[in-house]
Structure formats: C-alpha cells, structure tokens
Amino acid sequence: MIFPEELLSDGHEDAVIAGWRMWSAVGSMSLCVAMLIASEFMPVSLLTPIAADLGATAGMAGQAISISGLFAVVTSLFIATIAGRIDRRHLLMGLTGLMLASLILIAEASSFGMLMIARAVLGMVVGGFWALATATIMRLVPKDAVPKTLGAMYTGNALATTFAAPIGSYLGGIIGWRGVFWALVPIVVLNLIWQWISLPSMPPQTANPVGKVFGLLQRRNVAFAMAGVMLSFAGAFGVFTYMRPFLEAYTRVSVPQLSLLLLAMGGAGFVGTYGATALLERHLYSLLRLLPLALGVVTIGLLSVGHVLWGVAAMLIAWGTLNSAIPVSWSAWLAKGISDEPESGGGLIVAAIQLSIMLGAAFGGLLLDHISIAATLIGGAVLLVLASLIIGNGDRIRSSVGANGQAVNPLR
Structure with missing residues (x-):
C-alpha cells in the first residue's frame, strides 16, 4: 500500500511517511515487538504445567524454549538476503503471520515435538524481525528522528518484559497454559491488520x-x-x-x-x-x-x-x-x-x-x-x-x- 501524496524524500532514496501514518507504522512495529517478547518469554512462567501436560521434564521444556534462540541466530544471518528480494512491507507482515501460526501451534501442541517445531518457528520470527527492525525504522522516519523512534519501538519491549511473565503465570492458573497462548492470538491478528493499514510499500533496494x-x-x-x-x-x-x-x-x-x-x-x-x-x-x-x-x-x-x-x-x-x-x-x-x-x-x-x-x-x-x-x-x-x-x-x-x-x- 503506497501513499504517494504523502511520501517525502529523505535524500537517500528512502520513503518517509508523513504525519500520523509514520507514527502509526512505528506503533504497529512496537506492538509486534511486545507480542514477540511476550511469546518468547511467557513460557518461562508456565514451564511446569507445560512439561506436565506434554509428558516432558522441566529440563526438556526448557530446551524447547531455548531452541528459539538457535533458529533466531540462523534466520538473522539469512534474512538480509531474503529482504533484498521482497518488499519490506510484505516481509514484515509475513513474519507476523508466522508468529500467529507459532502461537496456534503452541496452544494446540499435543506432543513435545510439536512444541519444539512451534518454538523453532517463533525463533525464525524473532531473528528475522529484530534483524530488520532498525533498517526499517531508518526507512520510515527522517534521519534525525531515528533515535527517538527506536526508543518508542523499544517501549513495547519494556512493556512485555515487565508484564509477560506475571500475567502469564496468573492467567495460566485460571484458563490454563493453552488458554494463555490463545489469548495472544487475537492481539496478533489485530497487529497484522494494523500493519496492513499503516506500513507503506518498501521495495528491496540492493542484493544482500x-x-x-x-x-x-x-x-x-x-x-x-x-x-x-x-x-x-x-x-x-x-x-x-x-x-x-x-x-x-x-x-x-x-x-x-x-x-x-x-x-x-x-x-x-x-x-x-x-x-x-x-x-x-x-x-x-x-x-x-x-x-x-x-x-x-x-x-x-x-x-x-x-x-x-x-x-x-x-x-x-x-x-x-x-x-x-x-x-x-x-x-x-x-x-x-x-x-x-x-x-x-x-x-x-x-x-x-x-x-x-x-x-x-x-x-x-x-x-x-x-x-x-x-x-x-x-x-x-x-x-x-x-x-x-x-x-x-x-x-x-x-x-x-x-x-x-x-x-x-x-x-x-
């Protein structure tokens, strides 16, 4: 979705979204950050019930949590190459869609192996999104606004880091650990819609x-x-x-x-x-x-x-x-x-x-x-x-x- 009448040139052939649409795009990324952090760290507070339900030890469940880090490393190294071929808007929305899929897989996991697959998918999203985040912000806002905008995006990080584990633990005792992950699904769906509305087209620039x-x-x-x-x-x-x-x-x-x-x-x-x-x-x-x-x-x-x-x-x-x-x-x-x-x-x-x-x-x-x-x-x-x-x-x-x-x- 391109808004040509509202795009400005920053002198480096990058589109800068004017006014509220610029901050709406940043807001959609900040919410995505919050959802990523919540999805990544919420299982820490639900480790015991997850292990008991899937017939795994706490140590095995811990491995399922840490495997996301391994896939994040691999994805972060290759995502620049992929970004050199795909419109950034479509790529970010695709990553958000993968996060949505991983949450559904976790909530529906019937075995330890399925949980591992879901966490691996989430790790791909974590590595891909964070690797592109700063570069995307640099294309969305004027150069002198980059530090402030990065701070706004990381507010989502701080918010999720503060409340994900306590809320997950509390809700897990009421609706169960699967219910906690299902509760995240509609928020991610709304985030995906927000991205579709606010993110402009950002065509690939150079091969990486x-x-x-x-x-x-x-x-x-x-x-x-x-x-x-x-x-x-x-x-x-x-x-x-x-x-x-x-x-x-x-x-x-x-x-x-x-x-x-x-x-x-x-x-x-x-x-x-x-x-x-x-x-x-x-x-x-x-x-x-x-x-x-x-x-x-x-x-x-x-x-x-x-x-x-x-x-x-x-x-x-x-x-x-x-x-x-x-x-x-x-x-x-x-x-x-x-x-x-x-x-x-x-x-x-x-x-x-x-x-x-x-x-x-x-x-x-x-x-x-x-x-x-x-x-x-x-x-x-x-x-x-x-x-x-x-x-x-x-x-x-x-x-x-x-x-x-x-x-x-x-x-x-």
Missing part, C-alpha cells in the same frame, strides 16, 4: 548476499562492536537467567516477594528505555561504554546486600534500568556504525546477541552447577566489565565508512 554479513567483520569498528555486544549481552543474561535462584538462595524470598521483585525490575525497564532514548543523540558512545560497567557494579552490589531485602530491591531496580538501556543503545549504534548496510548489519548484530544470550546462560549455569550462585553473578560482572574495556572511549566502534560508502579503516 550472506557473505556481505560476515564481510562486515572486516571493518575494524564492526569487529570491536560485535565483541562489545557479545560480552555485554552474555554478561547480562548470564546473570538475568539465574536471578531467581539467587533471590531464593541468597535473599530467601517468598514466592509473592519474588514476583514483586521481578515485577519491579521489569518495570524499571521503562525508565531505562526512556532515559537512554533521551541521551542517545549526544552521548551514544558514553552509554555503550558506561552501561555494561555500571551493570557489572550493580551485579556485585547485589551480592554485597544479598541478605537484605530492601537493599536487593533497590539493586534490582537499578539493574533493570541499566539492562533495558543496552539494547536500545546498540540499535542506535547500528544506525550510525553500519549506516550504509543496515540490513546486513542488523542480521549480524542480532545473530551476535542471540548467540551471546545462549552462551551467557550456559556460562552462568556452568558456574552455578560447579561452584555457586555467587560465582555466576561474579562471572557475569566480569564479562560486563570486559565489554566496557573493549568499547573504550568509543573511537574503536565509530563508523569507518567514508562518504563514498567504502570502508576506509578495514581491520588489519
């Missing part, structure tokens, strides 16, 4: 072979940035994944206290997302350096006050605030650091994030099983500090592409 994605690593700034991304997310998720065992073992919270603490940590994500959005334009590189460092310090702070409930609550709010600011900051970096190849760059950074989440969770679990929960938090903090050191003052990750679109400082 898979080799181009890995070729970006030859650029010095991209190589350092990917190292910083992986250390930041591995450290954060190496801690986040095992926050419940820490709170139960160290702070000895009750189930209601646990729910409130996790809700407070998730709610703090709104503050982090809003704060990062306000600072991105002038302080992007400072944020990328200081956020993982501060998150590492707060992680160690959790250990130091681990036996004091109010102290843990304060640290968790700080932890949630800092952690939520990291993804939106790296998305803003993508718009600057690989501005000439946003589709391929998006695929590369999403693959790095998904892979680091898997590796970080495995690293934290290894430390937990063989040493202690304290070792898990310390290990995560070390990775976060290393991320800050890799990024340095930001010079290493600044764009190395000149005005002619060629890399002027390739990695040597």
Whole structure:
C-alpha cells in the first residue's frame, strides 16, 4: 500500500511517511515487538504445567524454549538476503503471520515435538524481525528522528518484559497454559491488520548476499562492536537467567516477594528505555561504554546486600534500568556504525546477541552447577566489565565508512 501524496524524500532514496501514518507504522512495529517478547518469554512462567501436560521434564521444556534462540541466530544471518528480494512491507507482515501460526501451534501442541517445531518457528520470527527492525525504522522516519523512534519501538519491549511473565503465570492458573497462548492470538491478528493499514510499500533496494554479513567483520569498528555486544549481552543474561535462584538462595524470598521483585525490575525497564532514548543523540558512545560497567557494579552490589531485602530491591531496580538501556543503545549504534548496510548489519548484530544470550546462560549455569550462585553473578560482572574495556572511549566502534560508502579503516 503506497501513499504517494504523502511520501517525502529523505535524500537517500528512502520513503518517509508523513504525519500520523509514520507514527502509526512505528506503533504497529512496537506492538509486534511486545507480542514477540511476550511469546518468547511467557513460557518461562508456565514451564511446569507445560512439561506436565506434554509428558516432558522441566529440563526438556526448557530446551524447547531455548531452541528459539538457535533458529533466531540462523534466520538473522539469512534474512538480509531474503529482504533484498521482497518488499519490506510484505516481509514484515509475513513474519507476523508466522508468529500467529507459532502461537496456534503452541496452544494446540499435543506432543513435545510439536512444541519444539512451534518454538523453532517463533525463533525464525524473532531473528528475522529484530534483524530488520532498525533498517526499517531508518526507512520510515527522517534521519534525525531515528533515535527517538527506536526508543518508542523499544517501549513495547519494556512493556512485555515487565508484564509477560506475571500475567502469564496468573492467567495460566485460571484458563490454563493453552488458554494463555490463545489469548495472544487475537492481539496478533489485530497487529497484522494494523500493519496492513499503516506500513507503506518498501521495495528491496540492493542484493544482500550472506557473505556481505560476515564481510562486515572486516571493518575494524564492526569487529570491536560485535565483541562489545557479545560480552555485554552474555554478561547480562548470564546473570538475568539465574536471578531467581539467587533471590531464593541468597535473599530467601517468598514466592509473592519474588514476583514483586521481578515485577519491579521489569518495570524499571521503562525508565531505562526512556532515559537512554533521551541521551542517545549526544552521548551514544558514553552509554555503550558506561552501561555494561555500571551493570557489572550493580551485579556485585547485589551480592554485597544479598541478605537484605530492601537493599536487593533497590539493586534490582537499578539493574533493570541499566539492562533495558543496552539494547536500545546498540540499535542506535547500528544506525550510525553500519549506516550504509543496515540490513546486513542488523542480521549480524542480532545473530551476535542471540548467540551471546545462549552462551551467557550456559556460562552462568556452568558456574552455578560447579561452584555457586555467587560465582555466576561474579562471572557475569566480569564479562560486563570486559565489554566496557573493549568499547573504550568509543573511537574503536565509530563508523569507518567514508562518504563514498567504502570502508576506509578495514581491520588489519
């Protein structure tokens, strides 16, 4: 659907939607983000009933949840090639349609294998959508509005992260875990209709072979940035994944206290997302350096006050605030650091994030099983500090592409 009378040129042959239609398109993407996050993380709070109903162990059900990450990595690497052949509007709607199919498959799953297939489909949507998100925003809005728009899109992320698990747990006790996923279906249908109405036609611009994605690593700034991304997310998720065992073992919270603490940590994500959005334009590189460092310090702070409930609550709010600011900051970096190849760059950074989440969770679990929960938090903090050191003052990750679109400082 094209609205020619309302399209403006941004000087880079990209369509910019005027007025309310521009923000309507952004709103449809923000809702899609919220649904993706809810679909991805809601099973965590429903793990026990899902395992019992499908005749699987909790560990097996956990594997079904983590398999989405594997498919997200693969899809994020290939989606740029697909995007080079298909209108972006149709591709995004197709991904939303796949999310709808995965939710129905999960709700109707009669076996563990069917659940695995449904989660794999969802992983494809996660990898594909996130890889294209920043590049799509760059085509929808004027250049100076990109940071603000990314912040608006990530509001959907913060919203779902805050409420998905608590709502899923609550509704699961009333309508069952299958009913929870059926409840998401009409929302995704409405999102699909919204996308059909609001998203403009965005024809493919250039071919993006898979080799181009890995070729970006030859650029010095991209190589350092990917190292910083992986250390930041591995450290954060190496801690986040095992926050419940820490709170139960160290702070000895009750189930209601646990729910409130996790809700407070998730709610703090709104503050982090809003704060990062306000600072991105002038302080992007400072944020990328200081956020993982501060998150590492707060992680160690959790250990130091681990036996004091109010102290843990304060640290968790700080932890949630800092952690939520990291993804939106790296998305803003993508718009600057690989501005000439946003589709391929998006695929590369999403693959790095998904892979680091898997590796970080495995690293934290290894430390937990063989040493202690304290070792898990310390290990995560070390990775976060290393991320800050890799990024340095930001010079290493600044764009190395000149005005002619060629890399002027390739990695040597």
